[in-house]
Amino acid sequence: MTNELNLDREAHDRMTASTRRGAHKTRANTIVKATDHATPLELSNITIHYGGGKGGAEPVNVVDDFNMTLHAGEMHCVAGRSGSGKTSILTVGAGLTLPTSGRVFWEGDSLETMGDDEIADRRRALIGYVDQGGALIDGMSALENVLLPAVPDGEVEKRRDMAKDLLDLVGLGRRMRHRPAQLSGGERQRVAIARALILGTRVLVVDEPTASLDRAAANRIISILKDTTSDGIAVLVASHDHELVRQSDTLTELI
Numbered sequence: 001m002t003n004e005l006n007l008d009r010e011a012h013d014r015m016t017a018s019t020r021r022g023a024h025k026t027r028a029n030t031i032v033k034a035t036d037h038a039t040p041l042e043l044s045n046i047t048i049h050y051g052g053g054k055g056g057a058e059p060v061n062v063v064d065d066f067n068m069t070l071h072a073g074e075m076h077c078v079a080g081r082s083g084s085g086k087t088s089i090l091t092v093g094a095g096l097t098l099p100t101s102g103r104v105f106w107e108g109d110s111l112e113t114m115g116d117d118e119i120a121d122r123r124r125a126l127i128g129y130v131d132q133g134g135a136l137i138d139g140m141s142a143l144e145n146v147l148l149p150a151v152p153d154g155e156v157e158k159r160r161d162m163a164k165d166l167l168d169l170v171g172l173g174r175r176m177r178h179r180p181a182q183l184s185g186g187e188r189q190r191v192a193i194a195r196a197l198i199l200g201t202r203v204l205v206v207d208e209p210t211a212s213l214d215r216a217a218a219n220r221i222i223s224i225l226k227d228t229t230s231d232g233i234a235v236l237v238a239s240h241d242h243e244l245v246r247q248s249d250t251l252t253e254l255i
């Protein structure tokens with residue numbers, strides 16, 4: 001079951017302001033600029049049930065009739081207790097798993113009409129996914145980690161300056177050569193966010209970005225996510241962090 005809630009008046013005003021096309025604040029050092037599709041991601045009547053097959057795990061009905069429209073330049077938070085289905089919704093939205101029923105739309109096009117290759121190609125162009133913990137490759141520097149998604153297309157050199165700018169943007173301009181083991185948890189999370197933006201992402205999907213961070217580090221992540229929306233990028237985040245919930249433009253609470 002889901003409960004679509006609008007946030008407090010202040011959040012609502014923020015949302016109204018940010019949905020006016022062309023009203024996005026743009027920083028002087030804007031790195032990523034979303035091409036404006038008003039609703040880059042939409043989930044319609046999504047049901048997610050696991051298991052129940054022969055010899056499989058016990059059946060679990062996680063999500064029933066979930067609906068969400070993600071607008072460019074806004075942050076939507078999926079909140080709820082542990083095990084309520086937040087990650088499941090994020091992976092379905094990112095086209096990494098299929099829902100049991102319901103439809104996922106990317107920039108107005110249903111995934112049902114796409115083959116696996118098209119889904120993979122469009123995901124690369126549209127969505128940056130940061131999973132829980134934002135796993136980085138240990139043997140690589142922060143800069144190399146950020147450039148990793150550019151390897152398959154042979155675009156590492158082309159994107160090197162952008163990667164440096166993104167690391168600057170997340171406050172790690174002076175940590176580019178650090179390996180993950182030489183970074184704090186919050187810094188690793190920021191590298192993972194920079195990596196998710198390197199291909200010109202229009203939808204940033206982030207799973208529990210502030211979990212296990214202290215308040216100051218968590219607030220820094222939240223402010224980076226908010227900055228990202230002001231460049232027109234849509235952010236979908238799973239979290240039960242009250243501050244992140246408060247700062248989101250819209251919220252769905254799983255119950």
Ligand SMILES: Nc1ncnc2c1ncn2[C@@H]1O[C@H](COP(=O)(O)OP(=O)(O)OP(=O)(O)O)[C@@H](O)[C@H]1O
Pocket residue numbers: 050051057060062080081082083084085086087088089238
């Ligand atoms: N592949 C799977 N097969 C069977 N059950 C699964 C699978 N993935 C998740 N589940 C179950 O679905 C439920 C929802 O899991 P999900 O990870 O989406 O929750 P969550 O809200 O993100 O939890 P958390 O906050 O702890 O990360 C859990 O009860 C989990 O055990």
